Every structure is written in C-alpha cells, then in structure tokens.
Amino acid sequence: MGQDKKRILSGMRPTGRLHLGNYVGALENWIQLQNTYHSFHMVADWHMLTTAPEATREIRDNCIEVVIDWLSAGLDPHKSPLFVQSHVREHAELYLILSMLITVARLQRNPTVKEQARDLGLESNMSFGHLGYPVLQAADILLYKADAVPVGEDQAPHVEITREMAKRFNFVYNREVFPEPETILTRFARLPGLDGKKMSKSLSNSIFLSDTAETIQKKVMQAYTDPTRIRKTDPGHPEGCVVFAYHQKFEPGTVKQVECDCIEGKLGCVEHKRQMAKKLAEVLAPIQERRVYYESHRSEVQDIIADGDKQARDVASKTMSEVRQAMDLE
Ligand code: TRP
Numbered sequence: 001m002g003q004d005k006k007r008i009l010s011g012m013r014p015t016g017r018l019h020l021g022n023y024v025g026a027l028e029n030w031i032q033l034q035n036t037y038h039s040f041h042m043v044a045d046w047h048m049l050t051t052a053p054e055a056t057r058e059i060r061d062n063c064i065e066v067v068i069d070w071l072s073a074g075l076d077p078h079k080s081p082l083f084v085q086s087h088v089r090e091h092a093e094l095y096l097i098l099s100m101l102i103t104v105a106r107l108q109r110n111p112t113v114k115e116q117a118r119d120l121g122l123e124s125n126m127s128f129g130h131l132g133y134p135v136l137q138a139a140d141i142l143l144y145k146a147d148a149v150p151v152g153e154d155q156a157p158h159v160e161i162t163r164e165m166a167k168r169f170n171f172v173y174n175r176e177v178f179p180e181p182e183t184i185l186t187r188f189a190r191l192p193g194l195d196g197k198k199m200s201k202s203l204s205n206s207i208f209l210s211d212t213a214e215t216i217q218k219k220v221m222q223a224y225t226d227p228t229r230i231r232k233t234d235p236g237h238p239e240g241c242v243v244f245a246y247h248q249k250f251e252p253g254t255v256k257q258v259e260c261d262c263i264e265g266k267l268g269c270v271e272h273k274r275q276m277a278k279k280l281a282e283v284l285a286p287i288q289e290r291r292v293y294y295e296s297h298r299s300e301v302q303d304i305i306a307d308g309d310k311q312a313r314d315v316a317s318k319t320m321s322e323v324r325q326a327m328d329l330e
Contacts, residue, residue: 031074091140
C-alpha cells in the first residue's frame with residue numbers, strides 16, 4: 001500500500017472529544033493529505049503522561065473517543081492506518097536511544113515546553129519525561145521514516161529537534177538510517193474559541209464536533225463579537241470578532257459582503273450569529289451522522305485500531321532492526 005508515496009506521521013494527544021479548533025487546526029489538513037501521502041495517524045497516549053501520569057483510565061477511554069472523531073471527520077483507515085502509540089513498544093526503545101543523543105540544555109531551550117511549563121506552573125518541578133517529550137515525539141516520527149509531519153506552529157520546534165536527532169543518529173552511527181522530515185504547517189492554524197482566546201477544552205470556550213444544533217446555537221449566541229457595538233445600526237468592527245473569524249473559515253465566499261454589511265451597520269451581531277450557528281451545524285451534520293454509526297459499532301473501531309497497530313508495528317520493527325544493526329547491537 002502506498003509504497004511509492006511519500007510518508008507522513010501525524011500525531012494528536014487523546015484529550016477527549018475533539019472541537020472545531022482541532023478540526024480546523026489539524027484534522028481537516030490530515031484528511032486532505034491522506035490522498036497524496038501514505039499517512040500514519042497516531043494517538044499519542046504516552047504523551048498524555050507527561051502532564052497527567054495518574055490519569056490512565058481517562059487516557060484509555062479518550063483514545064477511542066479520538067479515533068471515533070477521526071473516523072467521523074473522514075480519515076479513511078483503508079488509505080491510512082490509525083494506531084495507538086503505546087501499542088507499538090518500539091516507540092519506547094527508540095526514545096531511549098535518541099535520549100542519549102541530545103543535551104539537556106537543548107531541551108531546556110525549547111519554547112513550547114517552556115510555555116507549557118509556565119502555563120501549568122511546573123517550571124521548578126518538571127518531570128524528566130516532560131522535559132524529554134520532544135524526544136519521544138522524534139522517535140514517533142523517525143520510526144516511520146516520515147518525509148513530512150503536519151503540525152501547528154507550536155509543534156514546529158519539535159520537528160526541528162526531530163531533524164537534528166536524525167542527523168545526529170546518522171552521523172554518530174555512520175549510516176543513513178533516518179531521513180530528515182519536513183514540517184507541513186497548517187494554514188488556518190488558530191481558530192478562536194467563543195471568548196476570542198485560542199479554542200481549548202480547558203478554557204470551556206469550545207464547540208465540539210459532537211455538539212447538537214441547539215448547543216451550537218446557544219454557544220454561538222454567547223460568542224465574543226464587538227463590545228463597542230450596542231445597536232445594530234452602530235458601525236461594527238469585524239476584526240477581533242469571533243463570529244467573523246468563523247465566517248472567514250466556513251463561508252469564505254461571502255466574507256467581503258458580510259464585512260461591509262457589518263461596518264455599515266446593516267448586519268447585526270444577533271442575525272450574523274444565527275446564520276453562523278446554522279452554517280456550523282450544517283458543516284458538522286455529516287460528521288455527526290458518521291459518529292452515530294461508529295458509537296454503535298465500537299468493536300469495528302477496535303478492529304480498525306488493531307489493524308492500524310499491526311501496520312504500524314510492521315514498519316516500526318523493521319526500522320528498529322536497522323537501528324540496532326547500525327549501532328552494532330544486533
Ligand atoms: N506533541 C504533540 C502535541 O502535543 C502530539 C504528538 C506526539 C505528535 N507525537 C507526535 C505530533 C508526532 C506530530 C508527530 O500536539
């Protein structure tokens with residue numbers, strides 16, 4: 001399958017049901033890419049342990065929720081395997097080996113981990129595993145000899161580390177085992193949440209892929225728009241308006257018109273919100289239809305994962321065999 005195609009490894013942490021931000025920032029891109037690349041899609045469950053090592057039950061349950069969302073959104077397991085990181089133990093083996101080839105100082109300079117530590121108040125007591133999670137990520141990517149990795153901006157430093165690790169390994173063991181993967185940056189990376197901040201489950205500002213039309217309507221009605229606009233006839237300011245941002249993404253054809261109508265006070269926020277809620281419900285309807293199917297066919301989902309695990313393991317075990325040979329360990 002897809003031998004002649006370039007290879008992609010995509011990963012996502014199983015944080016639970018996915019929201020529109022995950023869809024726009026990652027999933028939608030993956031669905032496109034699976035047509036041109038041989039794509040592997042990985043649920044990064046071990047990565048969840050970096051910030052919540054005790055929440056294993058939740059992590060396990062969330063793995064299946066994430067895969068159901070992936071399938072419902074349109075990832076096709078016949079084109080591209082879906083698998084769970086912890087089901088392929090080779091990730092841990094390569095992670096250990098790579099961890100010897102990078103300095104602590106290099107990891108401490110990583111802006112994404114720094115920011116995370118600051119947000120979580122972990123700066124002075126970060127775990128060894130948390131500091132090293134980009135190395136685990138490098139192992140995820142290199143095990144599949146990925147040519148490219150689709151990520152948002154925050155994850156780009158980790159693909160950079162992955163490239164460095166590939167070069168370092170090839171140099172130290174004097175063999176071209178790993179290609180250096182490219183970054184495929186997501187175009188529409190940041191969809192704002194209902195409050196205008198980044199959409200994030202922990203900020204309670206999300207529209208979930210599984211939200212009903214009524215829930216979407218209720219949520220969008222509370223979305224942040226233009227605080228200076230009291231009456232409909234007041235001139236509006238589309239920049240910074242959440243509903244306008246959604247409009248740009250989901251109804252690009254009428255952006256200019258809506259922008260004018262808003263600025264000229266012809267289109268009121270309430271009316272615009274009503275239209276947008278309807279549009280979002282339409283966009284999500286086919287995804288939700290498929291979700292209903294998969295929710296009632298969970299064993300089929302388990303089979304899809306088992307099949308993906310097997311395909312991933314086949315590739316990973318070959319790579320590890322090459323790694324051990326290059327290191328003279330086999
Ligand atoms: N670290 C990524 C995140 O937090 C998830 C991830 C783990 C990943 N392994 C990966 C992403 C490999 C791309 C490739 O979002």
